[in-house]
Amino acid sequence: MRQSILLSLLLTMSAIVVGCPEPEQSTPVDVFKPNSFGNYSTNFQPQILSETRLNFGDMDAGESSSIPLEIRNVGKEVLIISGYESTAEFEVRGLDEELSVPVGESVMIRVNYRALDEEPRNGELVIFSNDPENPRWKVEIFANQRFPCxxxxxxxxxxxxxxxxxxxxxxxxxxxxxxxxxxxxxxxxxxxxxxxxxxxxxxxxxxxxxxxxxxxxxxxxxxxxxxxxxxxxxxxxxxxxxxxxxxxxxxxKDRECPVAIITGSNPQGQTVTANPINVIDALPLDNIELSAGDSYDPEGQSVTYEWSLVGRPQDSAARLEPNLGSENVRLWLDLAGEYMVDLRVVSEFGVPSCQTARLRVRATADQDIHIQLVWDTPNDPNQQDSSGADMDVHLVHPNGQWDQTPYDCFWRNLNPDWATPREVRPDGTQTGWDDDPSLDIDDVSGWGPENINLDNPQNVRYSVGVHYFAHHGYGSSYSTIRVYIGGVLVHEAPRKLMGDQDFWHVADIDWAARQVIPVDTLQRGFPE
CATH class of the missing domain: 2.60.40.10 (Immunoglobulins)
Known part of the structure; x- marks a missing residue:
């Protein structure tokens, strides 16, 4: 049937050259191998691809030229090229026999043209294949045409x-x-x-x-x-x-990163270098001196400094001073716990340090008993200034009474003599000072902290309390007590709501048993 159609076309179109007829659909290549039982479906099929326009450009009468045409198989099954048709003026070489093009490969043919004159010419090459989507692939052919280029x-x-x-x-x-x-x-x-x-x-x-x-x-x-x-x-x-x-x-252009280095020193004489990470130990209420002076730029440019305090204990109000762009800064450790200081440096070219230096500061109480009080007053808009609520922490010996000297350690009795009597020997040495409590800081406005420390406690039961001394017009406040034994937090009583002149008996410390016994009683004024 196909041959008869082509024969008819030859009789009616003298300008058409006919190639080989298309054969029946080829047998699919065995490329599907199931790996288990069940139903499978595939869309494996050949796919033809080539340029769709060939232009011989301007040619003089009698001039000949040849253009290569690559035919590719971009499908998933063998492409069978079974024949072609082309306009008579344009000669096709390479398609006279049936061609098989494996998956991912191509064949090269040529289209030749000899100009009989300088008149515009155009024609068409039709390639027959087993591509079900494009069984008749068309390529336009031009010579001596007026095309923009x-x-x-x-x-x-x-x-x-x-x-x-x-x-x-x-x-x-x-x-x-x-x-x-x-x-x-x-x-x-x-x-x-x-x-x-x-x-x-x-x-x-x-x-x-x-x-x-x-x-x-x-x-x-x-x-x-x-x-x-x-x-x-x-x-x-x-x-x-x-x-x-x-x-x-x-x-x-790549630039070398500047190097951030932190040098940290504590009052005990320890100095460490974080390049990029290190840790330093300290005591609560210590000032840690921090320097970025050893930071440098490998290309010799000056650097600027960007400090940040990225971690601090809960309820801490610690900050770096005097400012975050200084070469040297100071960190006051207001509470026991861990602080993290980061340093980033930037070169004159705006290149930041590839690694941020980090110094961990561990503030650990070195006394046997460390008691910490902080408070939060919601009506105080700035709890860091010199105006605010005043709360006091108390530690009472079993021989004493609340708010009475000598056996209550508080703001009027900062360092009482409770145990071994204090003595100054003739040689100038002192005894009896290492087993008594001390109030290290008395904060009269703001949020605290207040700390009481005691080394070498007696085997007795001490009591811990908080008194709301004066609200100074700021109303109620939330107080928090933390008790550390040997530097370890063993008891925390958070956010007790207290009004002016309230007294909170927080807990007792049984030193013989090394235990903290919660009491948690609140009343107006000190107990009798």
């Missing part, structure tokens, strides 16, 4: 390496020309894809007559180190390629 040089632009930290830029010229010998060509710089590149984009078309060209300046403006890639999209009336893509490449 746009050429871009170069098709890929490499701007090289540019230093973004010195605000350097790099420019390259792009030549855009009309490659047609007989047609006006128009183009437009349509879009620019990718960061770091600049081009004179416009929605207005530029017209070029045959042989004319323009040069467009492109600029690479990196803002960071590393590789940049982009694309300039150019649209035109080019008959064969309406949209052209120019690949853009550039590299932002």
């Amino acid at each position: 746009l050429a871009i040089e170069p098709q890929a632009v490499d701007f090289g390496t540019v230093d973004p930290f010195l605000n350097e830029t790099s420019s390259r010229d792009l030549k855009i020309s009309n490659c047609s010998s007989n047609a006006t060509t128009t183009f437009m710089l349509e879009d620019l894809v990718g960061e770091g590149f600049e081009a004179p984009l416009s929605r207005d078309e530029t017209s070029l007559e045959p042989g004319e060209f323009v040069e467009i300046s492109l600029t690479f403006v990196p803002t960071r180190s590393g590789a940049y890639e982009g694309q300039l999209i150019v649209s035109s009336n080019d008959y064969f390629e309406e949209r052209k893509v120019v690949e853009l490449r550039g590299y932002g």
Whole structure:
């Protein structure tokens, strides 16, 4: 049936050359191997692909030319090319026999043309195959036609390496020309894809007559180190390629990172270096001196400093002073617990340190008993200033009474003599001071803290309490007590709501048993 149709076409179209007829559908290649029982479905099929337009350009009478055409199989089954048709003026070489093209491979054929005159010519090549989607693949063929043509040089632009930290830029010229010998060509710089590149984009078309060209300046403006890639999209009336893509490449010069180093010192004489991480031990209420002076830039540039306090104990109000941009700062350890200080440095070129230095500060009480009081007054808008509620912590010996000397350690009795009588020997040495309590700080406004410490306690039962001494117009407050034994937190009584003149018996400490016994009673005024 197919042969009879072709024969009919030969009788009616003297300008058509006929190739081999199409055979029956080929047997599929065995490329599917099931690995278990069940129902499977596949869409394996061949797929033909090639250029769809061939242009011989301008040719003089008697001139001959040949254009190669690659036919590819981009499908998932063997492509069978069974024949072709072509317009008589255009000769096809390479398709005279049936061809099998394996998956992912291609064959090369040629299309030849000899111009009998200089008149425009156009024709068509039809390729027959077992591609079910395109059984008749068509390729248009042209010679001596008036087609717009746009050429871009170069098709890929490499701007090289540019230093973004010195605000350097790099420019390259792009030549855009009309490659047609007989047609006006128009183009437009349509879009620019990718960061770091600049081009004179416009929605207005530029017209070029045959042989004319323009040069467009492109600029690479990196803002960071590393590789940049982009694309300039150019649209035109080019008959064969309406949209052209120019690949853009550039590299932002790498800079060496400055190095952040923290040097920390405590009052006990310990000095450590965090490069990038280290830890230092200290006592509550210590001042830790921190320096960034050993930080440096490998390229010799000066650096600026960026300190940050990224961790501190719950209820702590600690901060770095005098400011976060100083070379040297100080950290007051207001509460027992762990603090974390970070340092980042930045070079003159704006390059930050690749690693942030971090110093962990562990504030651990070195006394046998350490009692810590903090409070929060919601009506006080600034609990860090000199105005605020006043609360007091108390530690009472079993021989004493609340708010009475000598056996209540509080703001009126800062360092009472409870155990071994204190004595100054004739040689000037002292005894009896190492087994008595001391109130280390009395905060009369704000949030605290107040700390009582006791070393070498007697084997008796001590009592811990809190008195709301004066609200100073700020109303009720929430108080929190923490008790540390041997530097370890063993009891926490959080956020007890108290009014002016309230007294809170928090807990007792049975030193013989090394235990804290919660009491948690609240009353107006001190117990009798």
